[in-house]
Structure formats: C-alpha cells, structure tokens
Amino acid sequence: MKITNVYEGVVPISSSIRNAWIDFSSMDCSIVAIESDVIRDGRPVVGYGFNSNGRYSAGEILRRRVLPRLLEAEPGRLLDEQGGLDHAKAWDVMMRNEKPGGHGERSVAVGVVDMALFDLASKIEGKPLYRYLSERYGDGQPDDSVFVYAAGGYYAPGKTLTDLQNEMRGFLDLGYDVVKMKIGGADLAEDLRRIEAVIDVLDGDGSRLAVDVNGRFDLDTALEYGRAIEPYGLFWYEEIGDPLDYHLNATVAEHYTGSIATGENLFSLQDARNLIRYGGLRPDRDTIQVDPALSYGLVEYLRIQDMLRQHGWSSRRCIPHGGHQFSLHIAAALKLGGNESYPGEFQPTGGFADDAVVEKSRVGLTDTPGIGFESKAAFYKVLRALHS
Ligand SMILES: O=C([O-])CC(=O)C(=O)O
C-alpha cells in the first residue's frame, strides 16, 4: 500500500446561527482526499477526512507541513509488519519537528488527515470503520447502535420562542429523545424563558435537555446560572467557562449537583489529562466531549481513552462533539456513551448517512466500507470533486 496523491480543499459550512461566543457567518472546514495505489473496481481506493465544525480550515498547516511530510515519507515508514497502514507511525511522521503544547489549529490539520487515513485503511480491508476499529482497538464486538442527541437551539436573527420550540419538535419527530440548546448568549431571565419553552416541548422533562454555554461564563455567572437551572434536572450543563479554566470547572462542579459536560475545545492528551486532574469532573455523572477530528485524530483519542481508563473513567462517559460520521464509528467500536448529532446545521458535512434512521435516540451503523461518506450524497459530491 502506498499513498500516491493527496488533495486538500476548503468547504464553507457557514450560516446565520450564533452561540454565546461566535457566529458562524464565515465558518468553513478543511477537507482532504488521500489516494492509494490499491485498485478496487478499476479505481484507486481513496480515503476522505474533514475537520468537524467550530474550528476554521487549516489549509496552510496542511499544505506546508502535514501533507508534505506524509508524501515525502518512505512508504515503509507508514506501514505495519503486515504491510497495512500503521496509524501511529503516520501520526509520528505528520508531527515531526513539532514542539509539544499550544495545540490550536495544528491538531485540526492532523485530525483531518488521520480521519482520511482511517477511512482509507478500512476501505482497503473492505470493512465499515467501526468493525475495523473494534477488531484493532476494541473487543471485536462493537455496539450495533449508538445513542445520539440532537444539537441545535442556536440564537439566530428574529428567532422566536415558537421557532425554538418548533425546531425542537422537529428533532423529536426525527426520533431524538434528547435535545441540546445554546444558553449564555442572552441574559439569565431570557435564557430561563427559552429553557422553559423547550422543556414544555419535552413534556416537562428537563432531563431530556442539555444546555451549552460555549465557554462564555466567568465564575460568578456560572454559579448564578447553575443555581437557577439546577431544579430542572437537565441532561447536562456544557462548557460553562473557558475550556482551559480547570479551576472554574472544578468550583462549579463543587456547587452544581447536576451533570456537566466539557472537552470539545481540548485538543490533546495533555489538555484532557489536565481536565481530569484539575477540572473536578465526577466519573459517575459528567461527560467528556473531546472531538477526535479536532484533536489530532483517533491516534490521540486512543491515548486519551487509555488515560481515562487509568483514572478510573468508563468509555461510556465520553460523548464526542461534532455530530459526524467518524465519531459515530468510534463510539460503536470503543463503546462510548454516544455521539452528538446535528440534524439541521453545518451542511454539507454535518450528520450521518442519508438513509440513517434515528429511533429512540439511537442510530444504527451501516455496512458501507470506510466511514461511509459515499452514503451522504451532497457531501460526497464535494469530496469527489477534490480529485476528479
Ligand atoms: O456551537 C458550537 O460551536 C458547537 C458546539 O458547541 C457543540 O456542538 O457542542
């Protein structure tokens, strides 16, 4: 197996929505196609990757550092003893001459390529990624469906409480039992009205609603909101303060008895370990949301899983951010607690296969080899155009 070509591009995933920190008016993401010399049905096998959402495209780092290293590597340096792709070795090649710390967009660039290499390797074996991963890194018996919750509930120009309720009703109609909305982008009184409007749609059951602050609150505001929302018994209170402010997180966890979720903006093993060491998270109720596509890919995510195990955390306490197909396979293979889902946002990259059906907030996996981008027509068209 040899990499013959790599292609890199950018796809807009912009929209008028806003969370408590950013709007998405210029959001985009990197895509890559990695072509191999393995031929199937008369065509080279190609692996695809993209960088989830929430971080911008990382083309400069891909073009100037990550991809040239991969292309210039002796083919044998990327392979295991059986001649298949060795993902950890490929990771080392991509990270040559990179200092530790300050992860930023570099972890995004490596994550895109890591995803494409996993897509490629599982296609070469003719297996859906979750089976490929379960055989290598799991117990060989992947989950056949994955818990998913519907994320949305953004702020948007002119969006009324009725619009918010209709959006949430739409998620329930699609088969989701648990939904997520944004808070922290309005004042407390308005956010409480928004939360109560959504809880009404959920038949009064706050445990089916997660709220996401996107890192906006200082400690006082975090505690004030915590006191106000605690009686609702929410599914979780997410990314409450700055993602790297572990002390804030620990202080909130001391006072807020409900579940907390965070980690979508932690991009490395070291950052995730600091969260576990210093963030005060409770392994019986809190959730880690590290997104493999943003944080150096699955090779690093496997290291994070090891670290969590050593600290007594179950993989079931992980529900990655991003709502993408890559994490869906990872969730089934590594027996995570579930995966985010974006039924309405971040097109064309967001969401699962076109024919995926959600029932009782669970989605099944398909037998399409690789990640299955080929079963997501609008996105596949964009990916295919990269190398046609
Ligand atoms: O609004 C965003 O950036 C996405 C986000 O936080 C999430 O999916 O949890």
Ligand SMILES: [Mg+2]
């Ligand atoms: Mg979030």
